[in-house]
Amino acid sequence: MTTDTTTKDTAPGATTPGQTVLDARGVTMRFGGLTAVRNVDLTVNSGEIVGLIGPNGAGKTTFFNCLTGLYVPTEGEVRYKGNVLPPKSFKVTAAGIARTFQNIRLFANMTVLENVLVGRHTRTKEGFWSAILRGPGFHRAEAASRKRATELLEFVGLADKAEHLARNLPYGEQRKLEIARALASEPGLLLLDEPTAGMNPQETRATEELVFAIRDMGIAVLVIEHDMRFIFNLCDRVAVLVQGEKLIEGDSATVQGDERVIAAYLGEPFEGAPGDEEAAEVETAEANAETTTDAAPGKENDR
Numbered sequence: 519m520t521t522d523t524t525t526k527d528t529a530p531g532a533t534t535p536g537q538t539v540l541d542a543r544g545v546t547m548r549f550g551g552l553t554a555v556r557n558v559d560l561t562v563n564s565g566e567i568v569g570l571i572g573p574n575g576a577g578k579t580t581f582f583n584c585l586t587g588l589y590v591p592t593e594g595e596v597r598y599k600g601n602v603l604p605p606k607s608f609k610v611t612a613a614g615i616a617r618t619f620q621n622i623r624l625f626a627n628m629t630v631l632e633n634v635l636v637g638r639h640t641r642t643k644e645g646f647w648s649a650i651l652r653g654p655g656f657h658r659a660e661a662a663s664r665k666r667a668t669e670l671l672e673f674v675g676l677a678d679k680a681e682h683l684a685r686n687l688p689y690g691e692q693r694k695l696e697i698a699r700a701l702a703s704e705p706g707l708l709l710l711d712e713p714t715a716g717m718n719p720q721e722t723r724a725t726e727e728l729v730f731a732i733r734d735m736g737i738a739v740l741v742i743e744h745d746m747r748f749i750f751n752l753c754d755r756v757a758v759l760v761q762g763e764k765l766i767e768g769d770s771a772t773v774q775g776d777e778r779v780i781a782a783y784l785g786e787p788f789e790g791a792p793g794d795e796e797a798a799e800v801e802t803a804e805a806n807a808e809t810t811t812d813a814a815p816g817k818e819n820d821r
């Protein structure tokens with residue numbers, strides 16, 4: 519089974535090119551005496567994939583929660599397509615911001631298809647009585663929702679599992695299902711909280727392709743992830759949070775090369791970083807030179 523990321527469809531909630539989709543200014547979140555996020559500015563523009571990285575406890579998830587109405591920031595303001603966010607998470611979803619969670623939150627005993635249908639509820643107009651009476655309006659809306667949900671399952675590569683219970687899916691597929699459910703709310707901005715946590719390298723690579731395909735549908739993406747290779751391959755811009763504050767923001771090469779980031783977070787250069795090949799060549803050349811010197815006649819006598 520493969521992910522059908524070849525679709526050229528534009529998503530219903532697609533953003534207009536050049537538009538500032540998310541504009542967070544001076545966001546501060548305090549819990550009692552603890553300031554988890556301090557005066558953070560971040561924008562996401564249409565067509566962009568932006569990464570948010572930082573050590574454990576840096577405030578990434580708290581910042582996400584401020585963007586989705588789960589928390590109302592202590593200070594600062596968040597705008598989506600120019601409008602200040604409503605203070606309730608279901609209203610934020612209705613406005614056009616969808617998210618996945620670090621700890622998967624699926625309805626374990628519902629089928630895969632039903633989970634995606636739940637994600638569509640903010641877009642269906644049929645109310646309580648319509649659902650009870652099951653009139654023609656209800657049946658039309660239900661058929662349209664099922665069609666869209668099935669398309670989304672095809673998009674993430676889970677069409678053949680539509681009738682499986684969510685709890686029986688392998689971990690990587692549960693993460694894909696969370697993404698399909700988030701897309702069902704027809705967002706213009708998708709927030710992904712550690713989408714590759716627990717995945718093997720092949721699943722991580724497939725998720726990378728999936729996120730590119732989501733961006734190509736016209737949905738801007740903001741992603742938290744600890745997998746640096748994933749982030750630096752994927753993102754147009756990366757912001758680094760350390761102890762609740764934004765340390766730096768820039769393209770992958772700028773952020774990877776920043777000494778404060780290396781010291782605060784990356785620790786060691788990661789495999790596959792830009793410049794790695796050149797560094798490896800230099801190391802090999804140096805090692806060869808040492809071997810040659812070691813083997814040089816008379817070296818022993820020099821000691």
Ligand SMILES: Nc1ncnc2c1ncn2[C@@H]1O[C@H](COP(=O)(O)OP(=O)(O)OP(=O)(O)O)[C@@H](O)[C@H]1O
Nearest residue numbers: 549552554572573574575576577578579580581620
């Ligand atoms: N609801 C809360 N009440 C009190 N403190 C909180 C709450 N949520 C988060 N914190 C604290 O805020 C700080 C930032 O936590 P947060 O979960 O946002 O970090 P993170 O960067 O997402 O970490 P990780 O990478 O481990 O998920 C931590 O010190 C955490 O203990």
